[in-house]
Amino acid sequence: MSEPRPKFAVLGAGSIGCHLGGSLAAAGADVTLIGRPAAMDVLREKGLTLSDSVRPPRHLPPDRLAVATTPDAAAEADCVLVTVKTAATEAAGRELAGHLKPGAVVVSFQNGLHNSATLRATLPEARVLAGMVPYNVVQSDPGTVHQGMPGTLMVEDAPEAAELVRACTEAGLAIDARGDIAEVQHAKLLMNLNNAVNALSGLPLLAQLAQRPYRLCLAMCHQEALAAYRAAGIRPARLGPAPAWLTPYVLRLPDALFRRVAASTLRIDAHARSSMWEDLQRGRPTEIDTLQGEIGVLAERHGLKTPANNRMVALVKEAEAGAGKNWTGPELLAQLRTVARP
Secondary structure, rough: OOOOOOOEEEEEEOHHHHHHHHHHOOOEEEEEEEOHHHHHHHHHHHOOOEOOOOOOEEEEHHHEEEEEHHHHHHHOEEEEEEOHHHHHHHHHHHOOOOOOOOOOOEEEEOOEEEOHHHHHOOOOOEEEEEEEEEOEEEEOOOOEEEEEOOOOOOEEEEEHHHHHHHHHHOOOOOEEEEOOOOHHHHHHHHHHHHHHHHHOOOOOOOHHHHOOHHHHHHHHHHHHHHHHHHHHOOOOOOOOOHHHHHHOOOOOOOHHHHHHHOHHHOOOOOOOOOOOHHHHHHHOOOHHHHHHHHHHHHHHHHOOOHHHHHHHHHHHHHHOOOOOOOOOOOOOOOOHHHHHHO
């Protein structure tokens, strides 16, 4: 007899959660999506469409989806993927506690550095693993989630990750088990510093990155982050064609030269946007405190200042409060240069 297939649950089935869980379900995995009632109602009515820039859209009709709105729906899951926003992680862990079956594996596929530790503290009986999603996924229409660029998922290298790696591979989701997951997360944090620049620009990612003033803003944020990392003894993993320390220099290149040098990292479809842009459009709190805000906290701990990152935090919070605008590259760069002057 063949071994029973593992059961998965996704807690926080928004854009990333529906992308991951939907991809597994499309390949025949047993998956329950757990999310907000309004979002789950859409899936019950329309089903789920998965789109990207490579393959034709894939549609899962409602009868191929198991959806729920409360964490007790994860009670039979062998593996729970947590994709809630960072601010909701502790509450998600408390809600899961008491519902997980013995031996269940919990994987944090979230932005930020501390979510897996938060889940371990609230779920001491579970095996919690850290994970990383390297690309942006946004909801392009109700019931449709779009992956705007390629990339390889990463998960903490442990025996308990084997079933997830197998299921993702069968679903066509590239995934690597990494022994340096902390360094991977620090590298992803550097990548995610562009989320705020993109959100404030109001532009698709490809259009934003094509303009040098926006890249100069990002280079300033990166430079401050790398200084904080050096002070803390952190060496981020190399996730792209260039090491992290070289990124600010590449970002500062003239547009034409940047397009040639960074061609492999610009495989982004013309409509892709950051998740922070989506949060602002939908009137939701962003994760700015765990991105630029995290850099500011780390730097302060080591006696350093991060005026550019701090200003980005303030501008995003203004946008959260409804006082934001779409900043041109020169306007945003002027904001950062003004506060960065000695």
